[in-house]
Structures are given as C-alpha cells and as structure tokens.
Amino acid sequence: MKIHIDIDCFFVSAARIIEPYLEGKPVAIGGRSDTKIFASHAKNQTVSFVNSGSFVPTFYKAYEKKDDDIEAFQDEDGRLRGILTTSSYEARAYGVKTAMSIKEALRLCPELIIKAPNMTFYQELSHKLHQFLSLKIPLVEQASIDEFYGDLSGWIEDEEIPSFITSLRDEIHKELHLPVSIGAAPTRYIAKLATTYAKPFGCKTITLDNFDRFVNPIRVEKFSGIGKKMQHKLSQARIFTLGELRKHRDLLESWGSYAAELYKRVNGEADTPIKTIHKRKSIGISRTFDPIYSRDEIKRRVHILARHLSFAIFKLKVIPTVFHLSIHYEMNQKSHKNISLAESFTEQKFDALCLRMFFEADIHKRLHVIRLSIYCSSFTRDSKKELSLIGFAEEEKMRILTDSTQNLRSKYGIGIIKFASEL
Numbered sequence: 001m002k003i004h005i006d007i008d009c010f011f012v013s014a015a016r017i018i019e020p021y022l023e024g025k026p027v028a029i030g031g032r033s034d035t036k037i038f039a040s041h042a043k044n045q046t047v048s049f050v051n052s053g054s055f056v057p058t059f060y061k062a063y064e065k066k067d068d069d070i071e072a073f074q075d076e077d078g079r080l081r082g083i084l085t086t087s088s089y090e091a092r093a094y095g096v097k098t099a100m101s102i103k104e105a106l107r108l109c110p111e112l113i114i115k116a117p118n119m120t121f122y123q124e125l126s127h128k129l130h131q132f133l134s135l136k137i138p139l140v141e142q143a144s145i146d147e148f149y150g151d152l153s154g155w156i157e158d159e160e161i162p163s164f165i166t167s168l169r170d171e172i173h174k175e176l177h178l179p180v181s182i183g184a185a186p187t188r189y190i191a192k193l194a195t196t197y198a199k200p201f202g203c204k205t206i207t208l209d210n211f212d213r214f215v216n217p218i219r220v221e222k223f224s225g226i227g228k229k230m231q232h233k234l235s236q237a238r239i240f241t242l243g244e245l246r247k248h249r250d251l252l253e254s255w256g257s258y259a260a261e262l263y264k265r266v267n268g269e270a271d272t273p274i275k276t277i278h279k280r281k282s283i284g285i286s287r288t289f290d291p292i293y294s295r296d297e298i299k300r301r302v303h304i305l306a307r308h309l310s311f312a313i314f315k316l317k318v319i320p321t322v323f324h325l326s327i328h329y330e331m332n333q334k335s336h337k338n339i340s341l342a343e344s345f346t347e348q349k350f351d352a353l354c355l356r357m358f359f360e361a362d363i364h365k366r367l368h369v370i371r372l373s374i375y376c377s378s379f380t381r382d383s384k385k386e387l388s389l390i391g392f393a394e395e396e397k398m399r400i401l402t403d404s405t406q407n408l409r410s411k412y413g414i415g416i417i418k419f420a421s422e423l
C-alpha cells in the first residue's frame with residue numbers, strides 16, 4: 001500500500017505554531033510578487049527555494065508587534081495588493097479561497113486575519129516532517145513543500161494500515177504540532193484522492209473492498225491531473241463522475257496517451273514507484289517592476305539579484321556551471337544570454353558574470369526594462385573532481401570569506417553585506 005500525507009492548510013498551521021492564539025480563527029496567508037528587495041532600505045530579507053527559487057520577505061518584526069500583517073500587502077499608495085496562498089478552514093466557511101485577492105477575501109470575511117508568509121519557517125517545518133517520516137517509513141518521497149508519499153509494502157500488513165496511519169497522524173501532531181491528513185491506497189494516485197476526502201486532520205484507507213464505493217461517486221475535477229480542459233472534454237461526453245469515466249476506457253484511449261494514462265490512474269491500474277531522492281536541477285530569481293530606463297538603476301538591480309541568488313546557491317551547496325540572464329523590455333521585446341563556466345563558485349565572480357551577461361544581452365538600449373531573470377543550472381557538487389583547478393588556492397581564500405558572509409547573512413539578512421560594485 002502507498003500512503004499520501006498532506007499538511008492541512010500548511011502556511012496557516014505554521015503561523016499557528018508561532019502564534020497559538022490564531023487557533024480556531026479565520027486566518028489566511030497573503031502572497032505577492034516581492035519587489036521590496038530593491039528598496040534601498042531593504043532589511044530582514046531572506047531567501048527560500050522551495051520550488052523555483054522564489055524569494056520571499058520575512059516579517060519577523062511584524063510577528064512580534066501585531067496580530068495582523070496587513071500593512072505588508074499595502075503598496076506605497078495604501079492600496080491593498082496581493083492574493084491569498086492559504087486559508088484556514090474557519091475562513092473557508094466564509095467562501096475564502098486560495099488565489100482570491102486579499103481585498104475580496106476581506107469583503108467576504110471582515111474579521112479575517114491576514115498574515116505575511118514566512119518561507120524560511122515553512123521550509124524548516126517541511127524538512128523536519130520529511131526527516132520524521134523518513135524515520136517511520138522506509139521509502140518517503142517529497143512531492144511538494146507540504147506533501148509526501150510513502151510506500152508501506154512489506155513494512156506494514158494491509159490490515160494494520162488504518163491504525164498505523166492514524167497513529168502516524170497523531171504522532172506528527174504531537175511532535176511537530178502540524179495537523180496532517182493521510183490517505184492510503186493500492187496506488188499513489190488513489191492515495192492522494194483519499195487524502196482529499198480525509199481532510200482536515202483525517203485518515204482514509206482505500207482497499208480493493210471499498211474501492212468502487214469510494215471512487216465512483218467522486219466528480220472528475222477532484223482527481224489530480226484532470227484540469228479545466230479535460231473536465232470540459234469529459235462533460236461533452238457526458239462524463240461527470242469517476243465512475244462514469246471508468247466505463248469509458250475505449251473513449252479515453254482514443255483521446256491519446258495522456259487520457260489513456262489518466263484512465264489507468266483513476267482505475268487504480270497505474271502507479272509510479274516512490275522515489276526517495278529528489279534532485280534540484282536549477283535555481284533562479286526574477287523580478288518584474290515598473291519600466292526603468294536608467295541603465296545604472298538596472299545594473300544596481302542585477303547586483304541585487306546576483307547577491308540573493310548567490311546566497312541561495314551557497315545554501316544549496318551546489319556549483320552551477322551554466323548561467324542564464326534574460327531581459328524583458330517594454331513592447332514585448334526580450335533578450336537573453338547564456339554562459340557556461342566550469343569553475344568553482346564565488347559571489348564576486350558570479351556578480352561580475354551577471355553584469356557581463358547583462359551588458360551582452362542588453363541589445364535594446366533605447367527601451368525601458370520591465371523584468372530581469374537570472375537562472376543557474378547544471379549543478380556539480382564536487383569541485384575537485386569536475387572543475388578546473390586554475391586559481392584554486394585563490395578561490396579557497398574566497399570561499400573562507402564567503403562562509404563568514406553566508407553566516408552573517410543567515411543571521412541578519414542578505415542586505416547586511418554588499419559588494420563595493422553595488423554601492
């Protein structure tokens with residue numbers, strides 16, 4: 001049997017660990033594109049790289065002082081910006097949903113408490129849960145920041161699974177103060193479906209005995225992998241429930257390989273083994289801003305992005321060897337530059353490289369710039385084996401400096417140390 005573990009309204013549950021009085025209240029976590037890192041007074045910035053290397057500000061000060069972080073979502077003119085990334089079940093009862101604008105959510109639920117995200121803390125909790133699960137289950141795969149799959153085959157007898165997952169859920173709650181829901185089923189896809197129906201703070205086991213009874217009445221759009229487009233196609237074929245879908249194997253197979261695979265997943269035939277190692281392939285940072293013409297200001301922003309990304313790269317303990325910078329101009333013009341460099345990584349070198357890529361990529365010098373992105377990929381982990389040894393001693397010195405920089409930044413924010421080129 002496979003199990004699927006999902007933290008209930010994760011970001012809200014995390015906020016409740018720091019501020020227990022949020023328990024039982026309608027709470028939501030806001031999110032917005034963060035351009036505050038460019039502010040000359042940017043402080044308390046930190047970095048997280050859960051999915052794509054997005055950078056989120058933390059608001060520790062706000063946590064200390066106030067119940068609500070609403071001012072974090074107001075722009076300079078006092079307009080409320082941003083959308084919700086998570087909401088508590090108490091908030092959902094008012095119709096508050098993920099991706100809803102903060103404004104709209106407050107209209108539906110005026111007493112809603114809006115909290116700022118704290119990606120560093122989420123990352124920490126997610127890591128702790130991953131470690132905890134790895135102690136309890138032989139094979140654990142992390143699917144996202146708050147979702148895990150586990151394989152219990154040969155580990156727990158099938159008939160003991162309901163009691164095993166219930167006590168696992170209770171242990172996680174006791175040890176990590178996180179509410180989770182757990183689904184168990186013969187395949188990972190059905191286990192995930194079971195979790196959806198176990199929420200909040202529930203457990204559900206699907207066996208061959210109750211498979212049809214559980215799966216058949218569920219509406220097709222509830223199945224992970226059935227998007228708007230597929231749902232529309234199914235509805236035109238008068239297929240609205242998974243049970244109806246299961247009666248149309250030939251039809252789905254005629255729609256191509258994706259639909260054929262979907263059929264098998266719904267029918268409990270398709271499964272994918274639990275993968276324990278998830279290797280990151282790239283990391284990047286990008287920001288969209290109001291159009292800027294001044295190349296000096298844009299260069300300053302390239303330095304800032306380089307500094308933030310460099311911090312993340314050191315945190316990941318990887319050495320990227322392919323670098324990519326792209327510029328989006330007004331009037332829908334784009335330009336980019338790639339550089340491959342198999343040398344050890346230092347922030348100064350990276351900073352100079354980003355600037356060089358910017359100069360080479362900036363081919364529309366008369367246009368305003370609206371977006372900058374920097375990505376790094378093709379990681380290697382062993383500098384001695386794969387990298388050029390030229391200048392290695394010099395770089396070792398640089399690395400010692402980097403280590404102390406990294407420590408200071410972890411403590412006081414990325415803005416605490418800047419290179420002269422940026423000032």
Ligand SMILES: [Mg+2]
Pocket residue numbers: 006007008009010146
């Ligand atoms: Mg979740």
